[in-house]
């Protein structure tokens with residue numbers, strides 16, 4: 020089943036055309052990595068997919084249900100009530116975590132299931148503790164985010180997103196704000212999710228990681244998909260921009 | 272007039288001053304939040320009008336505002352203002368302090384990282400839930416020192432009610448001092464304001480400590 024479908028998406032900020040007709044389709048259980056140079060529009064694409072921002076043109080569907088359609092050459096969004104419903108289908112892990120600093124680790128995780136999904140606390144608590152143990156953070160449930168390392172905070176953020184049982188999980192450079200020695204622990208958690216067939220779309224600069232866990236890799240450049248395919252196809256591509264991009268990365 | 276009678280009269284004034292103080296806080300703290308919303312409204316007309324009103328309230332003397340609130344029903348509509356004195360004082364103080372609090376709330380709300388709103392949005396929180404569960408608790412921690420400053424000023428400002436001849440601490444002290452030609456009532460009222468403010472500062476420090484958990 021196709022979980023996410025974006026068609027011919029265009030987005031401009033004033034005169035700056037950032038996305039110039041991008042299509043993206045993600046199927047159940049798929050892990051898709053998006054790579055590309057800074058400013059190519061990767062974050063913007065995720066912000067449109069997660070409804071944090073609105074597209075100028077193009078269409079968007081979740082689970083076969085149309086959320087954004089084209090009318091008279093412009094994107095038209097469903098009503099807010101419908102959008103709220105659709106939001107239950109996906110989660111997003113931010114580069115800088117965005118945990119709630121005034122709440123403990125456990126509260127960060129259980130609040131949305133209780134207050135948004137209106138589930139019972141007795142039911143949510145064991146699930147939250149189970150998630151924390153999968154993240155290797157069982158002993159940290161009463162800590163505040165500021166008392167944790169970046170890698171621990173990001174793992175809490177992943178647990179917070181998973182607690183709502185999303186169908187698709189988006190990541191926007193989940194390890195870019197971390198010291199190199201903390202990157203591994205977060206990547207390990209994402210790798211475990213991939214093994215459990217969690218549907219994920221990951222924007223990342225970790226090329227080796229993308230190559231290993233992705234079913235499909237998308238190389239974005241200047242607002243378009245320049246190369247798309249299996250990791251072998253994309254990393255072995257003779258596309259000149261792709262080669263330059265990889266060359267620059269290995270030069271660093 | 273013996274000492275005891277004088278102290279009893281001054282005690283009545285203290286209660287009156289404290290009444291102004293607490294009622295003003297009760298009304299102006301929530302009102303300030305509403306005004307802050309108006310000030311931050313996306314509607315340019317609304318935010319412009321509210322911004323102008325805030326600047327007038329902060330830019331003119333409170334004493335003048337009290338006189339305007341007290342006398343306007345009479346001058347504008349010819350209504351009797353009997354019994355309006357105390358309500359007028361509370362309205363005048365509350366509106367004036369709401370203007371100051373509004374600017375404090377606004378600076379606090381704007382200081383919150385937009386990632387907090389975005390995280391809450393993605394998790395499905397409504398706007399109201401986001402504000403009361405995520406934003407406001409963080410705002411309160413940020414603005415508490417500024418709020419403390421205003422509250423300390425309010426303790427002293429309650430004496431401005433004398434301009435409407437309301438019998439609060441300062442008016443009574445002045446009256447007794449004139450009648451009995453003694454300096455003592457002024458001393459007593461100075462001690463009152465000072466001790467009151469010590470208590471306020473103590474309570475606010477306790478609150479700041481309690482919010483220092485993260």
Ligand SMILES: Nc1ncnc2c1ncn2[C@@H]1O[C@H](COP(=O)(O)OP(=O)(O)OP(=O)(O)O)[C@@H](O)[C@H]1O
Pocket residue numbers: 032035037055056057058059060061062063064
């Ligand atoms: N809110 C905005 N207003 C104006 N311009 C924006 C806005 N958001 C993004 N842009 C611009 O859009 C372009 C694409 O930005 P985007 O953040 O999507 O790139 P990216 O591929 O995620 O880059 P990076 O790898 O650095 O994160 C950039 O030129 C950026 O300056």
Ligand SMILES: [Mg+2]
Pocket residue numbers: 061062063191192
């Ligand atoms: Mg980005």
